[in-house]
Amino acid sequence: MKGGKLPKRQRLIGLWLLLSGISLLGGAIFAAWLDSLFQPQGLARLVLWLGCFSGGGTIFLVGLLLERMLFTPLRHLQVQLARLVANPDAREDYPPEGWLRGLGPDLMRVREAWRSDRTRLATAHAEGARSAARIRQELETLLQVLDTPLLLCDHHRRLLLFNQAAEALFDGHPGLGLGKRLDALLPVSSLQDSLAQLPDDGSPRELLMPCSERWLHVAMRRVPQSNGETLLTLTDATAAWTSEMGARAGLAEHMAPLRRHGASLASAAEALSSVRHARHIDETLRQRLEAVIEEESLALGQEIENLGRLIDDMQQQGERLVPLWSNDLWQSLNERLGDNPIEVLPIGMPAWFKGDAPALLVMLESLLERLSEHTGTADFEGEMLLGNRRVYLDLIWPGRPLSQRELSTWCAQRLETLPLSPRVGDLLRQHASDAWSLADPDGKHARLRLPLPAVDRVGAPPSQLPPRPEFHDFGIADLPPPDAELARRSLRTLEIVAFDTETTGLELRRGDTVISIGACRIVNARLLASDIFDVRVDPGKPIPPASTAIHGITDDDVAGAPPLPVVLPRFRDYIGDAVILAHNAAFDLLALQSPGSGTTLEMPVLDTLLLSRALDESLDGHDLDTLAERYDLSFPPGTRHTALGDARVTAELWLALLPRLEARGIETLEQVLALQATAFDKEDACT
Numbered sequence: 149m150k151g152g153k154l155p156k157r158q159r160l161i162g163l164w165l166l167l168s169g170i171s172l173l174g175g176a177i178f179a180a181w182l183d184s185l186f187q188p189q190g191l192a193r194l195v196l197w198l199g200c201f202s203g204g205g206t207i208f209l210v211g212l213l214l215e216r217m218l219f220t221p222l223r224h225l226q227v228q229l230a231r232l233v234a235n236p237d238a239r240e241d242y243p244p245e246g247w248l249r250g251l252g253p254d255l256m257r258v259r260e261a262w263r264s265d266r267t268r269l270a271t272a273h274a275e276g277a278r279s280a281a282r283i284r285q286e287l288e289t290l291l292q293v294l295d296t297p298l299l300l301c302d303h304h305r306r307l308l309l310f311n312q313a314a315e316a317l318f319d320g321h322p323g324l325g326l327g328k329r330l331d332a333l334l335p336v337s338s339l340q341d342s343l344a345q346l347p348d349d350g351s352p353r354e355l356l357m358p359c360s361e362r363w364l365h366v367a368m369r370r371v372p373q374s375n376g377e378t379l380l381t382l383t384d385a386t387a388a389w390t391s392e393m394g395a396r397a398g399l400a401e402h403m404a405p406l407r408r409h410g411a412s413l414a415s416a417a418e419a420l421s422s423v424r425h426a427r428h429i430d431e432t433l434r435q436r437l438e439a440v441i442e443e444e445s446l447a448l449g450q451e452i453e454n455l456g457r458l459i460d461d462m463q464q465q466g467e468r469l470v471p472l473w474s475n476d477l478w479q480s481l482n483e484r485l486g487d488n489p490i491e492v493l494p495i496g497m498p499a500w501f502k503g504d505a506p507a508l509l510v511m512l513e514s515l516l517e518r519l520s521e522h523t524g525t526a527d528f529e530g531e532m533l534l535g536n537r538r539v540y541l542d543l544i545w546p547g548r549p550l551s552q553r554e555l556s557t558w559c560a561q562r563l564e565t566l567p568l569s570p571r572v573g574d575l576l577r578q579h580a581s582d583a584w585s586l587a588d589p590d591g592k593h594a595r596l597r598l599p600l601p602a603v604d605r606v607g608a609p610p611s612q613l614p615p616r617p618e619f620h621d622f623g624i625a626d627l628p629p630p631d632a633e634l635a636r637r638s639l640r641t642l643e644i645v646a647f648d649t650e651t652t653g654l655e656l657r658r659g660d661t662v663i664s665i666g667a668c669r670i671v672n673a674r675l676l677a678s679d680i681f682d683v684r685v686d687p688g689k690p691i692p693p694a695s696t697a698i699h700g701i702t703d704d705d706v707a708g709a710p711p712l713p714v715v716l717p718r719f720r721d722y723i724g725d726a727v728i729l730a731h732n733a734a735f736d737l738l739a740l741q742s743p744g745s746g747t748t749l750e751m752p753v754l755d756t757l758l759l760s761r762a763l764d765e766s767l768d769g770h771d772l773d774t775l776a777e778r779y780d781l782s783f784p785p786g787t788r789h790t791a792l793g794d795a796r797v798t799a800e801l802w803l804a805l806l807p808r809l810e811a812r813g814i815e816t817l818e819q820v821l822a823l824q825a826t827a828f829d830k831e832d833a834c835t
Contacts, residue, residue, distance in 0.1 A: 160219070164211035171204030217246035223767060225255075227778055230764065232259060233808050296381050302625040303376030305330040305343070309621075317382060322721040325679045327624050327643050327671035332724060334359060339366070343378060346370040356385060375625060405451050412444045469579070471603045472505055474498045474532040474541075481530075484509050489526040490516050492543070496531040498608070501539040502601040503579055510563050511575050516543065518558055519596065523547050531595075539602045542595040549594040550585035559583060623672050630725060634752065635818040639806060642817060643726040644670040644754070645681075646799035647719075648791045649736045650699045652687050661687045662712055662739050663701055665719055666791030668799055669726065673806065675799050681722045682792045684709040699789045716740060716747040727817065729754040731772050731798045752817060755824060756801045762827035763808055772797065779804040 179200035188196055225248060244255060297314035301307050307328050318324045323332030330336055335357065336343075342353050352369045365385040371377040478494040485491065520526050529544040559573035576582055579600055587594050627641045647667035653660035667681040684701070686709040696702055719740075730736045733755040740749060760770045769775075772794060776783065781800050787793025814820050 161215075164207070164215075168204050168208040168211065171207050172201060173204075175200035175202070175204050218248070221246040221248040226764065226767065228255075230778065230808060232262075233811060296383070299330070299333075299380040299382065300371075301330050301378050301380070303378075304629055305336065306624055306627070306630065307333075308377065308624050314382065317384065322681075322718060322724075325669060325671075326621050326676060327627075327669075328724055329630065332721075334364075334366075339368070342368055346378060348372065377625065405447075412440065417441060469502045469504055469601065471500055471605060472503050472508075473500060473609050474539075476609075477503075477505065477508065478530050480505070481509055481512055484513055485516070488517075490520050490528070491526065492516070492528050492530040494530050495544075496533065499532040499534055499539050500603040500605045501532070501541070502603050504575070507563075507566060507570075507575050507578070510566055511572055512543075514561065514563060514572065515558065515596065518561075519543065519545060522550070522554070534602070535599065537602055538599040541598045541600055544588070544593055544595040546593050549587050550596065552584070555583055555585060555596075621672055621674065627672065634727075635816065635821075637817050638815055639809065639817065639820060640673040642670075643724075644729050644799070644802065645723045645726040646670065646729040646795045646802065647681075647736065648730060648794040648798060649739045650701060650789070650791050651695070651739050652689065652691050653695050654735075656735070656738050659689070660739075661685075661689070663687050663691060663706055664699070664791040665715060665740075666793070666795045667719070667722060668792070668796050670729075670799055670802065673803065675796070675803065677796075680792060681719060683715050683718070685715050686711050712740075713747075720747050720749065723749070723751065725751075727752045727754060729756065729798060729802055731756045731775075731794070731801070733757075752821060754802065754820065756798055756805065758824045758827040759805055759809075759820070760801075762823050763805065763812075765827070772801075775801055 179197045182196055182200070183193065186196075221244060225244060228243075294311055295313050297317045298309070298311045299307060299314055300309035307324075307326055307330065310324065310326075315324065318333060321333060323329075330339075339355065339357070342355055346353055346368055348370050350369050350372045352367045355366045355368070357364055357366055363385045365383040367381045367383075369379050371379055475494060475498045478492055481492055516528065519528070523545050525545055525547070527545075531542045531544060533540040533542060559571065559576065561572050562569045563572065563575070570578075572583075576598070579598075581599050583596060583598050585594060585596050628637060645667050646669075647665065649662050649666075650664040651660050651662055662685050664685060665681065665683050669676045669679040671679075684706050686706050688711060691701060691703055691706070728749065728751055730753070733753050737749065737753065756772075756775070757770050760775055764770075769778075773788075775781075776797055779801060781797055781804065783793055783797055787796070809815075809820060809823075814823055
């Protein structure tokens with residue numbers, strides 16, 4: 149309600165019924181007075197009563213006729229026009245009816261002319277659009293297959309582009325997203341001077357910088373002939389830096405003691421040699437020199453042993469040893485064998501291990517070929533077994549185990565297809581491994597076992613991310629500066645986060661709380677379908693069955709989920725500098741700002757419920773389902789009453805309302821908030 153008054157349609161209906169009732173009541177009283185005064189009989193009495201009721205009846209019938217033939221068609225026409233403004237291709241559920249039926253051909257002509265103009269405009273730009281689409285498709289394909297993480301930002305350090313490699317590098321980081329500031333993703337204090345001093349000719353500048361628990365090698369270059377855009381290529385240099393500061397630094401530390409012990413040993417040996425050739429040998433001196441030689445020899449041997457362990461560590465910690473999933477290894481091995489009749493059938497449970505995949509594939513192919521020649525079979529089984537800090541890679545065949553002499557011969561074989569032609573034994577040492585053969589307990593099978601470094605990781609690797617529907621928007625560079633006055637920002641240039649919550653119930657002031665938060669982002673008047681926030685929340689109490697019947701979330705679904713005080717700061721980081729949008733925002737904000745949440749949301753709030761009510765006060769129904777039907781929006785199956793599903797439809801609803809707001813001259817955040825305030829209804833907003 150607004151100012152304690154009913155909406156316009158309800159006021160009209162109330163006034164119509166009031167006038168009809170007063171007229172009928174007055175007519176009845178007047179008819180009763182005339183009947184008692186003149187006491188007519190028969191037809192005259194009937195005419196008297198009908199005449200007295202005619203005024204009220206006429207008012208009632210005329211109102212009914214107007215409602216059916218004029219007011220209802222006008223409301224339907226208003227809904228259809230609102231839908232057409234939001235989307236010219238929307239379906240026609242309300243053709244003109246009643247006394248407005250004659251407007252049908254005219255409305256159809258206007259709509260067809262609108263569509264025709266859009267078609268001609270699209271045709272006029274078809275060639276340019278096809279060329280742009282081809283270039284964009286090639287760019288997207290290139291960015292998707294490129295393994296190097298890329299970031300492109302404008303002169304305000306807003307992200308214009310990133311690829312899937314960057315998405316994988318910053319997996320789950322709330323600062324990665326189109327239109328977000330580079331400050332939220334990287335410690336810009338480390339980049340500040342380098343970004344400011346980049347040459348305009350595209351020459352790169354390189355920087356090694358910490359990011360969370362990693363070291364990133366960043367190469368920056370200004371895009372030539374651009375408006376200050378900067379391209380950043382990133383490399384995770386953590387392994388190289390750790391190696392540089394760890395094993396390699398240890399190698400340098402061991403060199404000085406080796407030289408010292410070597411020099412001492414050489415000096416003592418030279419002195420001992422001189423004493424032996426002397427005529428008079430000092431036995432005490434000879435014993436002392438022999439003791440020095442023995443001591444230095446032991447120390448030198450110990451240092452050489454330490455050096456050997458260090459070199460083994462360097463081999464194991466090298467950048468070429470990476471986490472591998474055994475199923476991927478078996479699949480790649482069978483693909484590499486190709487036309488070769490040899491085939492490996494994976495058995496048992498898959499596991500993670502650490503290895504140099506290209507080298508392992510070449511080595512396993514060589515071993516399988518020798519095994520096939522030795523055993524006369526081409527069918528092998530492959531199994532990964534978990535050991536103590538090791539993973540055992542087993543190749544299994546029917547028959548007897550190999551002799552150690554045979555294995556030693558195989559380990560001496562050189563792999564000519566690899567750089568520097570290493571031996572099989574060299575690759576085994578690189579993995580701190582060995583090879584031996586043993587018989588299975590059934591006495592019918594044997595296996596070749598290679599122990600490999602284990603990885604502290606469980607579960608299958610995540611499926612490959614599908615190509616993103618959007619990962620670049622160069623129009624962001626044309627947006628106002630981030631520090632521009634927010635109130636005067638154009639609605640189309642606003643960064644908006646649409647969100648929704650699901651709760652244990654509707655009694656928020658009596659203990660009901662959040663169990664799910666879903667959000668999506670709008671940048672440059674464009675809904676980013678993949679830039680989402682979707683998190684379950686542990687309410688710390690059982691979820692009532694009545695609530696589960698609505699949103700489908702059970703106690704098992706939130707078991708182990710983080711509580712609201714943990715989730716809310718992450719959600720605040722996701723929002724960043726954006727304006728927030730919700731449908732019936734008062735309820736969702738009250739749910740998030742409950743006592744003890746610890747995080748406040750103080751940014752401007754847009755409410756599609758209030759905006760719809762302000763635009764169409766005379767229409768009934770401003771709930772999300774009604775508005776989705778009104779603007780021809782749809783919920784994908786199973787997404788209604790889910791936080792993310794409702795947030796997405798709320799975002800689409802905002803984009804549908806946007807052209808209607810602009811048609812009324814409402815183009816800035818300040819203006820839309822003023823319009824929204826006129827429709828604020830405290831009672832409705834809190835129910």
